[in-house]
Amino acid sequence: MAAPHSESVQQVRIALGDRSYDILIGSGLLAQPAAWDALPVASTALIVTNTTVAPLYAAKLRDALSARYRSVFQVVLPDGEAHKDWQTLNLVFDALLSHGCDRKTVLFALGGGVVGDMTGFAAASYMRGVPFVQVPTTLLAQVDSSVGGKTAINHPLGKNMIGAFYQPARVVCDLDTLATLPQRELSAGLAEVIKYGPIADTGFLDWIEANIDALMRRDRAALAHAVRRSCEIKADVVGQDERESGLRAILNFGHTFGHAIEAGLGYGEWLHGEAVGCGMVMGLQLSRRLGLIDEAFVQRVTTLIARAGLPTVGPALGAERYLELMRVDKKAEAGEIRFVVIERPGQAAVRGAPDALVRQVLADCTR
């Protein structure tokens, strides 16, 4: 960053060689010129947002960017996971081409995980790659999806099946935007915050337990710490394994079960974070049945998930349907489902599991 930030702005660096970038975390960042300096030079910027976020924050972002870019265009997508498809993505390409945007144009993803994933994939693909900036406005996007360069759209046969590893030029997390977040989405974001405890940091798990009520009532300092520590852990993992050849997969704890829930119910029925919350309970139960962790730890984390307002029991899709949906998970190899399990509190691994054991877990955790 060229200009100094006020003391309240925190910075987390994602170290990826010439693809390195900073995550800025703080209050009022949308209106802070320093948050937008030193970005790639271009004549044109395109803000990609959705129908929910646009009326709240798009004007503020456009004001901030108009000092830097001669033309600032905007495209407003329909809101929700159900629209994370090619048809909606094409609205971004239509906007880019109809405004004559060139290969230096910078895209800004203003919204939650869906907007971020789609904008990132659009940036990766438009003219074979233009720069983009993540401006996450949901807790889930701030602590997880905006960081690390995973971009994608869904295919009717599987979630996030079409996409790219493509890093943003910067991530700007304005904590003020969390004020307008529906409580259900706050909870969904907390699922990804809680996730970092069992897979990487029991000290952070202790902290979340002690502060879950503060987080639920959106205490600014508690949110700031949760976002920062989550980003630090994610930065550390992604810095070691950008393209998920190994370690990075642990960030998908709860996601194999969770994706099956989302796909089985139809995208958008449960929020992604809700499915992950419930999926973590299943992942914990599987880890226990594999003899890796004890029941007390399972209960401890399950209780925390419940206190975050998240479901801990899955929909009764039937074990066969769950297994079928999980076989198209990206971690699967030659038809074998691979699960993220907790080896011991604070450490995760990726491995297969006998179908019979998975059926038991599903029987226990669904109704």
Place this chain on the structure above:
Amino acid sequence: MAAPHSESVQQVRIALGDRSYDILIGSGLLAQPAAWDALPVASTALIVTNTTVAPLYAAKLRDALSARYRSVFQVVLPDGEAHKDWQTLNLVFDALLSHGCDRKTVLFALGGGVVGDMTGFAAASYMRGVPFVQVPTTLLAQVDSSVGGKTAINHPLGKNMIGAFYQPARVVCDLDTLATLPQRELSAGLAEVIKYGPIADTGFLDWIEANIDALMRRDRAALAHAVRRSCEIKADVVGQDERESGLRAILNFGHTFGHAIEAGLGYGEWLHGEAVGCGMVMGLQLSRRLGLIDEAFVQRVTTLIARAGLPTVGPALGAERYLELMRVDKKAEAGEIRFVVIERPGQAAVRGAPDALVRQVLADCTR
């Protein structure tokens, strides 16, 4: 390569660090086990081809691959530039997902430039990236489009607007496949061969002039040399500038005008190589009007283009329409069209040009 090749197989290396790969050039490669060894290990392969090429060569490739992969699937796309769109690309994703292909699955692009570009983009995007191999069966694909990692689909508002830089694991050019190529497509491929002369190698230009009749009657030795030398020049340029931040753009000589012809007439009306052939004549005329080269060199290359069976006069779309179409070219910046010009025989550069000069060129070169 682990195994030695027969003497008739030539190898050109694309040096791109951990994305380096070999181009194999020779006769009978489809049936030669050594052409398919040492590729990424996987349980599954998917051959992507089209309705024209499938009946000719798909069975041969499937036989070669079945020694290496447990399951070899196939998807047959409609043939032609008009189908280089999302809808057709999605047929590849449908095939991958319905066959349960995982993130180690290897894709094989068996066909011309359209099949190669689409398969490459599908490989870049499926589960955020799976390996792929180019098996070009047209001269154009063997000398140009299969080499260098440019992948893309078209958008109604512009050619190759959505894609990725994504390198194949190998390129296998079986010269035998050129035997079934329609004469019109042979000519289209020669356009890209001729291109390498004015932009990079006047010695090669001399050789093409001396051998154009042999090339037109598909003399095997002449084709082998043309493919090899073209790949060497392209390998050299791409090795210096993989993502087209500068030098690589010279490979687009004739393409700015050419893309306008293709888009203006509707994709598929003229073959890409035909549009490039005519576009090179326009590019040469522009270079002359800019005072860079003399009329004798323009006439020399124009004559060669005509001897290759290519059009040297463009369709009368009107200058305004040409300019409008060229403004969405990927090389354009802030609305200024950027042309590849010949600075002197054997050397090219990218620069803008006054609209008035471009109009004169269009008036001279269209009817």
